[in-house]
Amino acid sequence: MAEWTLSAALNRALIDAMEDDPRLLVYGEDVGRLGGVFRVTDGLQAKFGEDRVFDTPIAEAGIVGAAIGLALTGWKSVVEMQFDGFSYPAFEQIVSHVAKYRTRTRGRVDLPIVIRIPSFGGIRGKEHHGESPETYYAHTAGLKVVAPSGALDGYRLLRLAIADPDPVVFLEPKAKYWTKEEGELTADGPGIGEGRVVRDGDSCAVFAYGAMVARCLEAADMLEAEGVSVRVVDLRSLAPLDVELIGRSARETGRAVVVHEAPKTLGMGGEVAARIMEEAFDFLQAPVARVTGWDVPYPPAALEHRYLPSMDRIAAAVRRVISY
Amino acid sequence: MDAPSHWAGTEPVRILEPDGTTVGDPDVGLDAEQLRELLRHMIRARRLDRECMALQRQGELTVYPPFEGQEAAQVGSAFALGTEDWAFPTFRELAAALVRGVDPVQYLWYHRGTWHGGPYDPRATRFGPICVPVATQICHAVGVAMGLQRDGADACALAYFGDGSASEGDFHEGANLAAVFGVPAILFCQNNGWAISVPTGLQTAGEIWKRAGGLGFPGVRVDGNDVLAVYRVTREAVERACSGDGPTLIEALTYRMGPHTTADDASRYRDEDEVERWRAFDPIDRYRTWLVAAGHADDGFVRICDEEAAAWVAEVRAGITATEPPPAEWMFDWTFAEPPAVLARQREEALGG
Numbered sequence: 001m002a003e004w005t006l007s008a009a010l011n012r013a014l015i016d017a018m019e020d021d022p023r024l025l026v027y028g029e030d031v032g033r034l035g036g037v038f039r040v041t042d043g044l045q046a047k048f049g050e051d052r053v054f055d056t057p058i059a060e061a062g063i064v065g066a067a068i069g070l071a072l073t074g075w076k077s078v079v080e081m082q083f084d085g086f087s088y089p090a091f092e093q094i095v096s097h098v099a100k101y102r103t104r105t106r107g108r109v110d111l112p113i114v115i116r117i118p119s120f121g122g123i124r125g126k127e128h129h130g131e132s133p134e135t136y137y138a139h140t141a142g143l144k145v146v147a148p149s150g151a152l153d154g155y156r157l158l159r160l161a162i163a164d165p166d167p168v169v170f171l172e173p174k175a176k177y178w179t180k181e182e183g184e185l186t187a188d189g190p191g192i193g194e195g196r197v198v199r200d201g202d203s204c205a206v207f208a209y210g211a212m213v214a215r216c217l218e219a220a221d222m223l224e225a226e227g228v229s230v231r232v233v234d235l236r237s238l239a240p241l242d243v244e245l246i247g248r249s250a251r252e253t254g255r256a257v258v259v260h261e262a263p264k265t266l267g268m269g270g271e272v273a274a275r276i277m278e279e280a281f282d283f284l285q286a287p288v289a290r291v292t293g294w295d296v297p298y299p300p301a302a303l304e305h306r307y308l309p310s311m312d313r314i315a316a317a318v319r320r321v322i323s324y
Numbered sequence: 325m326d327a328p329s330h331w332a333g334t335e336p337v338r339i340l341e342p343d344g345t346t347v348g349d350p351d352v353g354l355d356a357e358q359l360r361e362l363l364r365h366m367i368r369a370r371r372l373d374r375e376c377m378a379l380q381r382q383g384e385l386t387v388y389p390p391f392e393g394q395e396a397a398q399v400g401s402a403f404a405l406g407t408e409d410w411a412f413p414t415f416r417e418l419a420a421a422l423v424r425g426v427d428p429v430q431y432l433w434y435h436r437g438t439w440h441g442g443p444y445d446p447r448a449t450r451f452g453p454i455c456v457p458v459a460t461q462i463c464h465a466v467g468v469a470m471g472l473q474r475d476g477a478d479a480c481a482l483a484y485f486g487d488g489s490a491s492e493g494d495f496h497e498g499a500n501l502a503a504v505f506g507v508p509a510i511l512f513c514q515n516n517g518w519a520i521s522v523p524t525g526l527q528t529a530g531e532i533w534k535r536a537g538g539l540g541f542p543g544v545r546v547d548g549n550d551v552l553a554v555y556r557v558t559r560e561a562v563e564r565a566c567s568g569d570g571p572t573l574i575e576a577l578t579y580r581m582g583p584h585t586t587a588d589d590a591s592r593y594r595d596e597d598e599v600e601r602w603r604a605f606d607p608i609d610r611y612r613t614w615l616v617a618a619g620h621a622d623d624g625f626v627r628i629c630d631e632e633a634a635a636w637v638a639e640v641r642a643g644i645t646a647t648e649p650p651p652a653e654w655m656f657d658w659t660f661a662e663p664p665a666v667l668a669r670q671r672e673e674a675l676g677g
Binding site: 059071089 | 410439440441442443445446447452453457460462463464465466467468469470471472474475481493494497498500501504654657658659660661664665666667
């Protein structure tokens with residue numbers, strides 16, 4: 001079986017989608033000749049030409065705004081914001097237009113736009129290179145927001161995002177770009193709006209996405225040695241959220257922990273916890289716990305390990321919930 | 325006559341003087357019928373604009389942004405576009421919308437509070453949704469131009485914006501993208517002297533049209549109250565764009581006779597004297613005087629235009645006042661192509677499933 005890094009799997013997803021659809025464009029800063037700073041667009045320009053894969057000036061609002069105009073003329077776009085912290089100039093275009101254009105035009109205009117954003121921390125990056133912007137987008141009606149945890153699901157989610165008639169904010173965990181996963185690439189499987197159980201267990205459900213999924217799996221391994229059976233749910237689709245799976249997992253285990261890199265306040269953990277209250281309150285054996293980044297600006301590399309949820313913090317939260 | 329301060333600097337391209345005499349060649353390539361059509365459009369637009377002010381006062385429209393004084397800038401530029409060309413408005417381009425054939429009642433759904441920015445079909449009309457976040461629509465027009473370029477279409481995209489919008493980052497990003505990619509785009513600035521209460525002199529220390537030079541494409545300054553001059557410079561820009569010669573920035577010097585919107589009190593920041601001085605620059609008086617003097621129309625034509633416009637505006641009024649609030653489903657129906665489960669549940673809750 002083939003081995004794929006997330007970067008290579010996303011690259012393959014773009015190639016396959018571009019081969020399937022001659023009106024799909026890929027553009028952004030350094031995506032052409034260089035192939036993207038994380039090489040996700042490597043080789044695309046040579047393969048598909050400068051009309052379909054092209055470098056742009058450093059103009060995030062212009063890039064996203066242009067994608068809207070291109071959609072009006074029947075072109076699909078995958079645009080790259082080079083880093084999470086550089087996506088903010090495009091925020092107005094995303095929130096005021098990309099998210100609302102279908103509603104504003106009474107359903108007349110599809111916006112098949114994928115906004116790829118290398119996201120989250122864990123790569124010893126400089127400031128503005130370790131942001132977790134998911135709440136901004138997940139809170140905005142009209143956007144879909146997904147965050148794969150690895151290569152195989154990254155391929156699937158990117159193919160699904162490109163095929164989607166609605167705009168998708170695609171958050172790629174930078175920390176997982178070079179992590180290998182074995183398997184065949186396919187778009188079949190869970191769709192956007194569906195989470196997936198990546199490890200079954202019956203004493204506590206742990207919800208995570210992006211690079212935190214792997215860390216939760218490590219914590220689950222450690223806890224298993226202590227006789228604790230943890231179910232790990234990869235949320236993967238942050239908007240829409242798989243409320244059914246969240247509710248069912250909380251009901252079946254009676255305990256829940258939510259893990260993310262983003263600061264705790266108004267992070268996805270708050271939403272997941274509230275959904276658990278609505279869907280599973282009578283089944284809960286303990287309050288829902290959150291293991292998250294702190295409510296501080298993302299720290300410099302030397303302190304990154306003190307900010308990100310660690311295996312120990314996750315395991316401790318599970319033990320706390322179980323012994324409640 | 326002293327022009328106001330935001331006209332200072334480079335003399336704009338002008339064909340008709342404010343008194344209707346000519347200073348340039350009035351042959352802009354339009355026949356007599358088309359020349360009369362320009363006047364008819366301007367008269368109708370002004371009538372409807374004034375009616376909208378009244379409709380707002382009567383509670384039939386929500387906040388309304390009048391465009392009186394800018395009829396030549398809008399009609400002249402929109403008239404220069406071909407049927408396949410696109411235009412992207414701000415929230416003050418009703419006159420341009422009418423020239424493009426947008427249904428006025430559907431357009432006014434926006435100001436009635438019936439629906440948001442794009443109540444009409446932006447693709448069928450080639451007229452983008454009404455756009456309030458200023459300058460953002462410039463990037464959309466540039467995107468359309470990128471699409472047209474890739475399709476090898478014989479068409480272009482024009483973005484309207486104001487002197488205030490020209491201070492926004494999206495103006496620079498959009499203009500620069502258009503330049504770098506050499507796309508068929510026209511950036512049409514109506515410099516009307518005021519961004520709500522802030523005069524042009526506080527938006528820019530230079531002349532807006534000159535920015536094109538720094539970006540690497542041509543700019544032109546035109547008397548925005550001279551419909552012939554506006555038509556000519558826009559037509560030239562359309563031809564440049566469609567010949568593959570890239571974008572043009574047009575700065576049309578005009579004046580906002582009314583308040584920013586019906587919610588605005590312009591007396592807090594400008595003198596009535598200034599507004600009155602501007603009556604002498606009125607775009608419709610100037611053009612009508614010339615059109616009749618040049619023998620392209622007579623007083624009878626002007627009278628018929630007025631009468632037709634009055635009857636037409638009455639129809640629009642009847643259409644808009646008869647517009648009922650939309651069904652509540654509309655809130656939900658177009659958030660996504662298919663509603664996710666969570667939203668479907670909310671829809672049921674809101675509508676009593």
